[in-house]
Amino acid sequence: MDYDIMVLNGGSSSGKTGIARCMQSILPQPWLVLGVDTFLQLLPARIQGDPDGIQFLSSGEIRIGSQYRKVHAAWRQGVAAMARAGARILLDDVFLRSVANQRQWQITLHGLHILWVGVHCEAAIAEGRELARGDHMIGMARIQTALVHHDVHYDLNVDTTHTEALACAQQIAAILNNSPTLATP
Amino acid sequence: MDYDIMVLNGGSSSGKTGIARCMQSILPQPWLVLGVDTFLQLLPARIQGDPDGIQFLSSGEIRIGSQYRKVHAAWRQGVAAMARAGARILLDDVFLRSVANQRQWQITLHGLHILWVGVHCEAAIAEGRELARGDHMIGMARIQTALVHHDVHYDLNVDTTHTEALACAQQIAAILNNSPTLATP
Amino acid sequence: MDYDIMVLNGGSSSGKTGIARCMQSILPQPWLVLGVDTFLQLLPARIQGDPDGIQFLSSGEIRIGSQYRKVHAAWRQGVAAMARAGARILLDDVFLRSVANQRQWQITLHGLHILWVGVHCEAAIAEGRELARGDHMIGMARIQTALVHHDVHYDLNVDTTHTEALACAQQIAAILNNSPTLATP
């Protein structure tokens, strides 16, 4: 099976980005990694902390407002258009509203071949990795771990609790039809 | 006049990104900054240095291969789709092939209201700012200064040689139809 | 005159780091840039926001507690020891308590040849450059502009309001005794 886009959904510090970077390395074709971090960088600085934008609360909770939602809808259209124009996309996302976010992407990506991948990690392990990053913001890993997967349908699940990012990437790559030609890393 | 997308073209260290960030700050609506740096981050690491990808030569010259071109064409479609879906876009680009790149964007952005802005800076000043960044790669500012503007048509030109990024941003903002409602920075 | 250490004091967004990077580029010997940003990276993440540590208030004000002060005193001893061991140091600092900070450094750096450089920039220009960085934290430039220079003695003053970082670096380099051998950038 040939896919146009792979959607990796998981909580903060679950290891999505590491898996995506490994996928880029082992897949023979160029895949583009687009993620929630990419999107945040595009926005005006003032949108962070604005109730209409996005608020990162000290509890680790994230609140999203109407302006953020509107711009994110346009971003989704852009991602879909890149895939339709032939770019292979590795989408690294955090479904804060779980299945509601999956439905949004299903509508936007209509007609494309999507591989839905759930990236799991035990909360205690994800929290430890959050500490190891040395970021000032702590708490998102714990809150998001279970939340983002609720009722979401996946073609494949990987778990980084005891499995390295590269090994998870290889599990995902194995179900792509071009897996026999995978470059060895 | 209401614009969907503003294209800021200029050489490395000419000050495009600083202007774009100031625009985001002074314009009342959220504008997304998308640039060549955004695009480079999406690509597999191995594409840098690959003849089919993108090569940054020690002379400051940049060489682009077929694989890079294909993926960039898809990226352009994505940018256009975001604008068509209602996101306001500040495109921060370096037209290494000058008017040929402008034509590519004109085709891709067909039907959208585009403001073409040339961002100029004297070569010696751009080179000094390149040193001030402390990057390991030196030489792009000098090579790109004149090259990227050759035969390119602009609606507006700004020059950062003696003008601050914020003042350039205000010059650009002044010709948008919503300028009377500009927030004071 | 041969200096062991050059201290560049100026408010946030006044251009100290750009000048220091240019100095590194034009001076024939290797100089080390050490600054307040270097120091902040060494600290535990939790020290930011802690009353005993360092607090960046939304007003742009910075508050410093006892734990931060103790660790910073040890940091100053480290910087002095590097200089005494033969490393040439470009110290990029923000004297939040102006002349009191200068006295601390004078004591710590006792016996070393110090060049004191005041880095000035008009508040409105520094504020514009703060916007151009696109940081989430705004307001430090305005507050610090005059504050950090109060009663501080300098051997040399530079002003980035209308002068590029490289030109300021050249003004500073001109008074070093090895200036005849300056590499052309």
Next chain:
Amino acid sequence: MDYDIMVLNGGSSSGKTGIARCMQSILPQPWLVLGVDTFLQLLPARIQGDPDGIQFLSSGEIRIGSQYRKVHAAWRQGVAAMARAGARILLDDVFLRSVANQRQWQITLHGLHILWVGVHCEAAIAEGRELARGDHMIGMARIQTALVHHDVHYDLNVDTTHTEALACAQQIAAILNNSPTLATP
């Protein structure tokens, strides 16, 4: 036993920095993380690629010249002085010349209580984590894995192959005399 400095030695991508950041989080007192990455940021950009400076070869090998060595000796004196002035130091290092580097630090840190920690990771796992970072430079993990530990004496060894950074940090913290008062992360 109370330590002034903990030296974490391990190859690239072995997980030293993650352990150090976790140590900062779980230890009640502020510890400063100083590492080879901190040092590299202080240097003039041109020192990278210079035979007298430091060269990162495409094979993953690193070559160090006389100028780099002189400046690094001054850096070591600075680190020692910070520790003597009361700062607790987590030194994150890569002993490219293994026991010869340990002897340099032993001389410089004379009289201080040092905890020597070997940070190990199987080469294949470290290589996978190198890919997961998405850096352009690949190969250092493989070359350095065994090399940096040759004949080096440790008080404690940790292995990140199957153990998380936080768990390794807890193993190290357990042998500090203040471990009963460890904050729970």
